[in-house]
Amino acid sequence: MNHRRYVILAPGKFAVDAKTAHGVIAYGEDDVVAVIDHDGAGKRVRDVLPYLDSDAPIVGTVEEALAYHPTSLLIGTAPIGGALPNAWRNEILRAIRAKLEIVSGLHDMLGEDDEFVKAARTSGTQIWDVRKPPATPIFSGAVYDVKAPIMLMVGNDCAVGKMTVALELARAVREAGKSAAFVPTGQTGIMIAGWGISIDRVIADFAPGATEALVLEAAMRNPDMIIVEGQGAINHPAYAPVTLALMYGAAPDALVLVADPTRPSVEGYNTPTLGYRELIRLHEALLATVKPARVAGIALNTRRLDDADARAEIERAKAETGLPADDVVRFGPQALYAAIAPSLHKERPCVA
């Protein structure tokens, strides 16, 4: 679809637990024309979440949302308990009957649900399960010939802001008069950019190849810079294989380390998060043997700190690592980008 006009389905959840919806509103290439959440019905997005700065109305039902001429229904938040309640099911069916495209980030594939499939066939519309990976080849090394410098986000944990930093840096590149291609590797990134692959859902053997395919696709637009969304963390006991798949598959020329300094352990585990220097050492040591790349800068997520503590932590990161550091959400991405830009150059892969 060329340009979407989204209505976002988030009953009872828009203000409290709809990270994907917020990301699509803040950074999406497509328009959000309405949000469905009976809790905020009658208000506008801006009234509920001022930082999103969006006029889109909040309504109670798909029926009401149709007045704003949407092309697509976006389901970016899972219902409580995981299973699809009847109320959601009925709203989705209503949207299908109104010929809206369905774009879903749920784990359960709507495109494998008999009732939805039948309804979509009848009304001639599509269901796009963004988590469902396409068949992809084994990693080939073709990514080593990409001309633009490739930056990859890595982090000290999941959900520390790797996608946001990638999007903010892409903005800084564009503001500096160059073109940047953002490469989405997870569901929110995919919904924001309208393409991509959820690398964590790819069969392990094919995960680097799927990442490589994404970078090659981005390279076809001849951008000045390719910025790849990161996933997981290199010492995350469950998700590190996805992190490593991105590192070898994207074959970056530089890494940006995204870290929440207030997180003592990896979310959901007792495994300690690592310090800046250990993170830098591990990532650089792995890449050094395949496709060398250095950590070019540190993007801190200081949302749990006040301004003074945030600045102190940024100074501490700089002093400890000798690298540029900043919080690109709190202070804007321009300074960090300007500081790392001179160090961005193509790195050759290791060859036996």
Add this chain to the structure above:
Amino acid sequence: MNHRRYVILAPGKFAVDAKTAHGVIAYGEDDVVAVIDHDGAGKRVRDVLPYLDSDAPIVGTVEEALAYHPTSLLIGTAPIGGALPNAWRNEILRAIRAKLEIVSGLHDMLGEDDEFVKAARTSGTQIWDVRKPPATPIFSGAVYDVKAPIMLMVGNDCAVGKMTVALELARAVREAGKSAAFVPTGQTGIMIAGWGISIDRVIADFAPGATEALVLEAAMRNPDMIIVEGQGAINHPAYAPVTLALMYGAAPDALVLVADPTRPSVEGYNTPTLGYRELIRLHEALLATVKPARVAGIALNTRRLDDADARAEIERAKAETGLPADDVVRFGPQALYAAIAPSLHKERPCVA
């Protein structure tokens, strides 16, 4: 199935390209009662491959093999070109009609082939696609409570003998009067042991959890030692995520480094294989931040070297690393096991 009597299907390939078949004959828990390969028909396995030391007859068809009372047909080698030729298809159908279980290591799932499924239903037999992973949970950390020491094989490349070393070390443990559980993580290992999961076919997010589930299953037999088959290599541009999934998922207490010293680059890529010390550094650095484990010894694959060169390479590995080293196929696993056994003790996971 309690105990299988296998007939192995390998038309035109048994002597030349049937690594899985050879592994099952050499190490399998089940019996191999016949091999189907018109090329060697009339001979015995021993006549064609002396080192396998098996009496099993080679016959031309499933029909002839039935005389040896098989319970199961094993397809451990892919047909040339990948697609299933009619001759193979007919033999498989013949086996299904004779009520043999079908055990397949092919990429294409026989259990998703309409003709085979229908035939199996009619004759009341099973199709086991060993590459097809079951649904497995996300890594939980339950493996940290396993009482037996856990050893994991890691390597300098794919196909250097990680499975063979694991099986040989398990034999040495048993010969030393203790019990050992071998944990299969790839198709040949699965066929040999009769259980397991092809970790490379698991969705990336679930690969450590699938590995953990295997180790927990092995631990239920209360073995003195758990020995986990390895996969890939930590700097393999395509398969390293599987290697890392095994490292974090199996939560080993010790690693055994399996290396072919004659291999300059990773199979199929220009990426250089790493030296012993760099391999040790990388594996230990990654595990040090999650569940510390040291490389306890080096198992060299010296099949491309003569006896003198093999011994020289073993001495070089010892001198370079200060670790025990040997070729467990050429010289037996007892000496290496005796050398590493004193260093095997439980290592606690990192805790924040």
